[in-house]
Amino acid sequence: SAVISQKPSRDICQRGTSLTIQCQVDSQVTMMFWYRQQPGQSLTLIATANQGSEATYESGFVIDKFPISRPNLTFSTLTVSNMSPEDSSIYLCSTRQGDTEAFFGQGTRLTVV
Amino acid sequence: GENVEQHPSTLSVQEGDSAVIKCTYSDSASNYFPWYKQELGKGPQLIIDIRSNVGEKKDQRIAVTLNKTAKHFSLHITETQPEDSAVYFCAASLSGAGSYQLTFGKGTKLSVIP
Numbered sequence: 001s002a003v004i005s006q007k008p009s010r011d012i013c014q015r016g017t018s019l020t021i022q023c024q025v026d027s028q029v030t031m032m033f034w035y036r037q038q039p040g041q042s043l044t045l046i047a048t049a050n051q052g053s054e055a056t057y058e059s060g061f062v063i064d065k066f067p068i069s070r071p072n073l074t075f076s077t078l079t080v081s082n083m084s085p086e087d088s089s090i091y092l093c094s095t096r097q098g099d100t101e102a103f104f105g106q107g108t109r110l111t112v113v
Numbered sequence: 114g115e116n117v118e119q120h121p122s123t124l125s126v127q128e129g130d131s132a133v134i135k136c137t138y139s140d141s142a143s144n145y146f147p148w149y150k151q152e153l154g155k156g157p158q159l160i161i162d163i164r165s166n167v168g169e170k171k172d173q174r175i176a177v178t179l180n181k182t183a184k185h186f187s188l189h190i191t192e193t194q195p196e197d198s199a200v201y202f203c204a205a206s207l208s209g210a211g212s213y214q215l216t217f218g219k220g221t222k223l224s225v226i227p
Contacts, residue, residue, distance in 0.1 A: 006156075033214060042202065042219040043157070092156055101147060102215055104156030 002027050002095055006105025013083055013112050020079045021108045023093035028073035030097065034066070037090040037107070046091075049076050083112045115140040117205050119218025126193050127226050134221045136203035137185040143205040146179060146186045147215070151200045160201075161188070193225045 003026040013019050023032065031050050035043040046066055047055040055068040069077045080087055088111050096102040116139040126132050138146075144165035149157035163170045163177045163186065170177050174193075179186040190197055200222050204215040 004156075009154075040220075043215075043217045045214055048214060094156075096213070096215070101159040101162060104158070106154070106156045109154075 002029060002097075002103040004093060004095065004103055004105040006093055006108060008108055009106060010109040011111070013110065015084050015112055017083055018079055018081045019083065019110060020077050021091055021093070022077050023075065023105050025074045025095055029095040030073070031095065032070065032076045033094040033096070033102075034068065034076075034078045035092040035094060037092060039089070043092065046078070080110065083110075085112045088112045115143055115205055115216040117203060117216050117218040119203050119221060121221060122219065123222045123224070125224045125226060128193060128195060130193055132188075132190045132193055132197070132223055132225075134188045134201055134203070134223075135185060136187070136205075136218050137183075138205040138216075139184070140205070141181075141184065142207060143216075145206050145213075146177070147204050148175075148177060148188050149202045149204065149217075151202065151220075153199075157202060190223075193223075195225050195227050198223055198225045 005024045033048055034046040037043050045058050046061045047057045049055040049068050049070040051070045051073050067079045090107045090109050092107045093105045094102050119136045147162035148160050150160045151157040161172050161175050161177050163179050174191045176189040200220045202220050203218040206215045207213045
């Protein structure tokens with residue numbers, strides 16, 4: 001199993017600013033995933049982050065807007081850059097080792113005003 | 114890529130009744146199907162999963178069935194309780210070596226009325 005500590009749990013930010021979300025895993029994991037969950041919607045994968053290489057972004061998401069760091073096997077950050085109200089969402093990090101269950105952080109509820 | 118459809122989007126049941134949520138998937142290569150429960154302000158948590166070599170799996174009041182031919186799977190909750198109220202997501206992925214991403218359905222908001 002894996003326990004993921006994600007912070008901040010929520011934030012209210014001004015448009016045009018950036019927010020960095022951090023996730024710490026209690027064990028070493030190969031891949032981490034970052035999801036966006038818009039209000040009342042499902043989880044949409046933003047990118048997959050593998051330690052030691054560039055993150056792989058899904059269609060519709062770009063590195064300039066959502067830069068990701070993965071400095072070691074237990075930590076990752078997602079930055080939401082130059083925010084607009086449309087970026088208001090819940091952001092979740094996750095990990096999964098092979099075909100085991102996926103574990104999620106508690107999420108970051110972001111409101112952009 | 115994989116596409117997962119989930120129905121219904123909302124479901125209200127009386128306490129003690131059963132609840133059924135259904136999902137279909139598009140990629141016949143998918144062979145791992147988990148169900149997640151998400152309570153308000155929390156991340157999703159796995160409640161049950163099934164792999165393609167099994168047709169049904171049960172864990173106390175929760176069961177999942179899988180029909181690989183029809184590419185659909187269902188979550189069954191019996192004797193529902195107020196604490197079952199949450200959003201439930203189905204998902205599908207490949208299984209095996211390496212870490213594979215999950216494709217989620219749109220979720221079902223279950224309300225259990227006392």
